[in-house]
Amino acid sequence: MTGEARIERVVTSGTFSLDGGTWEVDNNVWLIGNDSDVLVVDAAHDAAAIMAAVGERRVCAIVCTHAHNDHIDAAPELARLSGAPIMLHPDDRMLWDMTHPDVAPDRDLTDGDCLSVAGAELWIHHTPGHSPGAVCLYAPSLSALFSGDTxxxxxxxxxxxxxxxxxxxxxxxxxxLLTLPADTVVYTGHGETTTIGAESPHLEEWLARGH
Structure with missing residues (x-):
């Protein structure tokens, strides 16, 4: 019995660099799976730490919510250790190439794709803005959204x-995202989780920030 899909978090530390600046960051790496199979969301900073959390399980995919370096810097090494394919939306390829000019992602993510692990379906929502190819993964059966930095x-x-x-x-x-059920838990790329219901009332405040 391998069990139903569950969500685990690994926090890794490193740097984010863009536009000539570099900042210290802690990243959330999310593992979705059971006792035999797992999907990794955002291979940040430390492939060895991620593999330690994976253990003996099979990594079925390494999904990149976007290609800022702090979310992908450990992806090629994790792919080498696990044998899993790296998936990225093609609109972020230019960001990927800044970090990994000699290694390409294995598969393109597109809006509406569905990935499966441990009986759970994860639907790809293309959510540009933080970066052109940013995506979120929505798992209805887990009431979960993996939002990256969106x-x-x-x-x-x-x-x-x-x-x-x-x-x-x-x-x-x-x-x-705000069209999803209010009780959907948002598993973010940095920091603590939230819910769709907790964030929805603030949309007008966010809009005002942009003026």
Missing amino acids: LFHGGPGATGRSYSDFPTIISSIRDR
């Missing part, structure tokens, strides 16, 4: 750097 506890992801756009991220959140 939606956090307290608001949208940052849009002050290259390839980001505030009106676009607000549209993505309004049209693709």
Whole structure:
């Protein structure tokens, strides 16, 4: 008996670099799976730590919510250790190439794709704004959304750097995420979780921020 799908978190530490700046960051790496199979969301900083959490399980995919370096820097090494394919939306390929010019992702993610692990379906929502190819993974059976850096506890992801756009991220959140059930737990790329219901009332505040 391998059990139903569950969610585990690994926190890794490293740096985020873009536009000539570098910042220390802690990243959430999410594992979705059971006792035999697991899917990794965002291979950040430390492939060995991620593999330690995976244990003897088979990694069926390494899914990148976007290609900022802090979310993908350990992806090629994790792929080498696990044999799993790396998946990324093609609109973020230019960001990927800044970090990994000699290694390509294995598969493209597209809006509406469905990935399966341990009996759970994870639907890909293309949610540009933080980056052009940002995606979120929605798992209805787990009441879970893996939002990367699109939606956090307290608001949208940052849009002050290259390839980001505030009106676009607000549209993505309004049209693709706040339409999900209110009790959906949002598993973010950094920091604590939240819920769709907790964030929905603040949309007007976020819109006002953009003016």
